[in-house]
Amino acid sequence: MRSALTCLVNPQSIAIVGASSQFGKVSGRPLKHLLEKGYRGKIWPINPRYTEMHGLTCYTSIAALPDAPDLAIVALPAQDVLATIRELGRRGTRSVVVFSSGFGEMGEAGKAMEAEMVAAAREYGMPLCGPNCLGFINAFENVYATFSQYADRETQSGPIAFVTQSGAFGTAIAALARQRGLGLGYFINTGNEADVGFADLMLTVIEDPRIKVAAGYLEGVRDGEALIRLAKRCQELGKPLVLTKVGRMAAGARAAASHTGSMAGEDAVFDAVIRQYGVIRARNEEQLLDMAQALAACPLPHGNGLGIATQSGGAGVMMADRAEEVGLAVPPVTDAIRKRLVDLLPAFGAAGNPVDVTGQFVGEPELLRESVLTLLDDPNIHVGIVWLQLMHAYVDVLVEILTETCRKATKPCLVCWVAAPEEAVRKLAAVGIPVFQAGERAVDAAAALVRHGEAQRRWQQRAPQAAHAVRTLPRLPDGVVPSVQGVSLLKDAGIPMAPVALATSEDHAVALWHKFGKGVALKIESTAITHKSDIGGVLLNLNDEAAIRTGYRSILANAARHCPDAKVDGVLVQPLASGHVELVVGVKRDPSFGMIVMVGSGGVLVEVMRDVAFRRAPFAEDEAARMLGELRMGALLDGVRGKPAVDRAQICNLLASLSRWAAEMEDQLEELDLNPVLVGPDGPVGVDCVMVIRHDASPAKR
Incomplete structure (x- = not known):
């Protein structure tokens, strides 16, 4: 497949099925671009109505071709595509791109046609890009298998590979890149992704040593495992992957038995998983290009300290x-750096961080250069931004200063030039210096550099995955697992859980209270009632026989009143656990990424607070520590208002152990909720468990 995909993006011969001599037509535009842009391979137009087309031999059929093409472009009505794919396969074609629409995007009939087409392509081992796509450009080799408007003007090759699921919006992004002078070595539109998808194609083009940055636009993720393979390969190659994905706010909460399930919205999971694997997310097309521009031009910083030099304090x-x-x-700068800056700057400047160089540097060009280089000498500063505005009368002087400054700097340095003269932007771009025209955009680009640097260090320092014994896990029936059984399964997996027993009568509840020898909680036990507190199904701190008996009856009565049709198994009796911090910990099987573990601020308000972090299972303790670091309630873990700090390492051990168990249970665990997990001096302990089983015939592969 990889070899065939290489033939797709870098073919030595291209057949155009349905080629037109009219360059204004979709079926004529690829031929126009290939001829005008100087493609050096063989071009074989196919159309039974012509024998010659713009100086090229035109073939009457696929069978008449002189050889099997590396790539076939299909520009035919949808109803003719299936037979064409079969004929191309019989001819030995290596790969195909289908422009035609009228397939899966049109409903069930179109999906059926699409499935037949893909089956035919796969029968012949012929990867298919599309259908319903603009095709692609390999600007290095002048391969223009596209009818996109972007190809109508100069398409300068460069260090960025851009793959997009949207044709129209992707073309707009590519046009913006061209306006900035950014070279796209590859521009690929994946269309319906009926066969090869976004990750397949990006995995192919990032292997090109001329590519430094992978940038992509996504509207959805069908194959989360492929996206993770792509992210890992980018980390191996040291090439940043920057993605913009729409639908950040549209997923919403889904109805689920657990808090984890209701909060694991599609975008929240996507955002956490790509961050886990070192992918950088951009909010929009401008930020995508800002980040790609900085990542393609600048070395990586070795920390997150930002130094700012401006001519404006504001x-x-x-x-x-x-x-x-x-x-x-x-x-703040060190005392030594401050002293050097004071010696450099005019009295009305500011020798801190940010440094206010003032407009004095126009008369003394070395003032800006030396101030920036001095600031970057500070050991706590790892990346710099120079901010200036207008200066139309000093373009040549400033370009020279900035070029020399960036050349001499031993750390990455970005230029933010507000309302910059076009001539200045062009000249700086020519020497590899990106210019950002707003302060926050420059900061976001610097943050992308820092994030990629951090991800690379984590990747290089990652410990080998410890081998874990393969255990034989029970096959459970679909539905909610009884609490006692669920707790037992988790304890066997090394998850600390409070003991619990099921009482089927008042006398039995009293006997269990005596056995535990301390205050207990009573909880309704019914697989139909997963949110027990909502129906008055939980009573806490009961520590005498009368309270136990009254509580038992009260809980059963509340269940009968609120859930009259629910089958009740009895009442759980559980000794009170201690802990001054409440967490929620859970697992949800995501259709794209497999098993997702959640940790957050627990208790009855968990879905109101929504202070949670997600990761894809399995993961180690260091990743669990980063999850805790993302929580707003993190300060509670370190002790506030007289409460002692808790042991984060024990929480991380719980999360890592749970993630390994979740990965083992992927084919049957639908969701799990431990809320609350109480954390005190003795570590974390889960005191309530909702476990839902739903067997999955095709779990995400690892």
């Missing part, structure tokens, strides 16, 4: 605010 404060929002530090 701009410096604004950028410092944004830096804090995106997780960058703006550290």
Whole structure:
């Protein structure tokens, strides 16, 4: 498949099925571009109505071709595509791109046609891009298998590979890149992704040593495992992967038995998983290009300290605010650096961080250069931004200063030039210096550099995965698992759980209270009632016989009143666990990414607070620590208002152990909720368990 995909993006011969001599038509535009842009391979137009087309031999049929093509472009009505794919396969064609629409995007009949077409292509081992796509461009080799408007003008090759699921929006992004002078080595539209998808094609083009950055636009994720393979390969190659995905707010909460299930919306999971594997997410097309531009041009910083040099104090404060929002530090300079800056700057400048160089540098060009280089000498600063505005009368001087500054700097340095003259932007781009025209955009680009640097260090320092014994797990029936059984399964997996027993009568509940020898909680036990507190099904801190008996009757009465049709198995009796911090911990099987583990601020308000972090299972303790670091309630773990700090390492051990068990249970565990998990001096302990089984015939592969 990889070899065939390489033939797709870098073919030595291209057949155009349904080629037109009229360059204005969709079926004529690929031929126009291939001829005009200077494609050096063989071009074989196929159309039974012509014997010659723009100086090329035109073939009457696929069978008449002189050889099997590396790539076939199919530009025919949908009803003619299936027979064409079969004929191309019989001829030995290596790969195919289908422009035609009228397939899966049109409903059930179109989906059936699409499935037949893919089956035919796979029968012959012929990867298919599309259908319903614009095709692609390999600007390095002048391969223009596309009818996109983007190809009508110059398409400069460059270090960025851009793959998009949207044709129209992808073309707009490519056009924006061209306006910025950014070269796209590859521009690929995946269309319906009936066969090969986004990750397959990006995995192919990132192997090109001329590509430094992978950038993509997504509207959805069908194959989460493929996306993770892509992210891992990008990490191996040291090439950043930057993605924009729409639908951030549209997923919403889904009805589910557990809190985890209701909060594991599609976008929340996507965002967490790609971050886990070192992918950088951009909010929109402009930010995507900002980040790609910086990542393609700058070395990686070795920390998150940002140094800011400006000619405006206000701009410096604004950028410092944004830096804090995106997780960058703006550290004060050391005493030694401050002294050097004071010696350099005019009396009305500011020798801190941000540094206010003032407009004095226009008369003294070395002032800007030396101030920036001095700031970057600070050991706590790892990336710099130079901010200036207008200066139309000083373009040549400033271009020279900035070029020399960036050349001499031993750390990445970005230029933010607000309302920059076009000539300045063009000249700086020519020497490989990106220009950002707004302060926050420059800070976001710097943050992308920092994130990729951090991801690379984590990847290089990752410990080998420890081998874990393969256990024989029970096959459970679909539905909610009884609490006692669920707790037993988790304890066997090394998850700390509070003991629990099922009472089927008042006397039995009293006997269990005596056995535990301390205050207990009573909870309704019914697989039909998963949110027990909502119906008055939980009573806490009962520690005498009368309270146990009254509580038992009260819980059963509440269940009968609120859920009259529910089958009740009895009442759970559980000794009270201690802990001054409440967490919620859970697992949800995601259709794209497999088993997802959640941790967050627990208790009855968990879905109101929504202070949670997600990761894909399995993972190690270091990843669990990063999950805890993302929570707003993290300060509670370190002790507040006289409460002692808790042992984060024990929580991380619980999360990592749960993630390994969840991965083992992927083919049958639908969701799990441990809420609350109480954390105290003795570590975490789960005190309530909702476990739902639903067998999956095709779990996500690892």
